[in-house]
Amino acid sequence: MNQSVMKALKLLDYFTEETPELTLREITLKSNLPKATAYRLLSSLEKGGFLVKSKESEYDSRYRLGIKLMELGYRVADQIELRRIAKPLMEALAKDINEVIHLAVVNDDKATYIEKVDSNRALRLYTKIGKTVPLYIGSGPKLLFAFTQSDKKMSILRDLSLSMDDCTQIDLEDLKLELEMIRMQGYSISKGEQDHDTTGISYPIYNHKNEVIAALAVSGLSSHFEGHNLSVIKEAAARTAHQISISIGYRQY
Structure with missing residues (x-):
């Protein structure tokens, strides 16, 4: 440092x-x-x-x-509490569907994985606790991006447009449409964006203020995310994300 x-x-x-x-x-x-x-x-x-x-x-x-230290302290405390509550529910979900489960939160203009539960399969994804990735790569980061406050979202998109070069494989207009679709459908799905031949699907976790504070992501080989098995994974993941949300104070009115 x-x-x-x-x-x-x-x-x-x-x-x-x-x-x-x-x-x-x-x-x-x-x-x-x-x-x-x-x-x-x-x-x-x-x-x-x-x-x-x-x-x-x-x-x-x-x-x-200064007050900034208090804000950071509250943020850390919230993440510790979120991990404590989410971990056993993530473990139950991993046991149920036998896929890798992640928990991701927004960290400034990126997404950070704060918890992970592996599957029993031979597949090992390269994500680890503490890994930070851009908000436009992967189902979890994109879900967080989609539910980011409008002014911050536009600021990140503006900075992204300024930093892009000819090698950047991102179409900003397509990304904006995808983020809007994620908000409308309530979940995010990505294929091969972080790991080759893998699919990720993520659902939002809400706090007591009805704000999205984390993404629950399920990841595995793309061949597992097809047909009836995809429906089973989506239903189980959505249910677990809702259970975590309820456990940290979310109430659906």
Whole structure:
């Protein structure tokens, strides 16, 4: 990790229950950093919302932890609780249909897999807990993309259009239509987008505010996702996603 980032994060450790506020001078003494370096790092943390600064005197400033840390803390706590509740239901689903089950959430402008249950089949997908992928690749990420708030969705699409080159195999108009279709039908399906000869199908997980906060994804060989077996997988996956949603407070009105 970048040394400046490490030094900045280390400064946050000096804020404790006993010392919730610190002056620039106190932080400089604790960190043994030059005053100019400490001030530069603190200013970056303040700009990011991790610290709040108030004037101590003409020559010093006072800092306290910012609201951004609380937001991140709540986000981590929510994900831990979601994993705890979802894991046994994911295990039951994997046992029922014998396919790989993933749980994915939005992470800034990407999707991150926060839980996984393998099948008993020889197939091993390359996804792992902590893997982050673009929101336009795979059934889980696309489902999350489809249910992202409109302004954020348009911002991501705009950035994507600016970053595309001749090698990018994405048609933005087709992607927009696909995202709209996902919202209408309530699930997402993809074929061969992350792993060759595999199919993924994903359903939304809702919180108590009726917001989509995660995607429950079922993945396996495409030959398993056909005919009657596809209907069985879709029904079981939809049921499990609904059970997880209910367990974390979702109520369908």
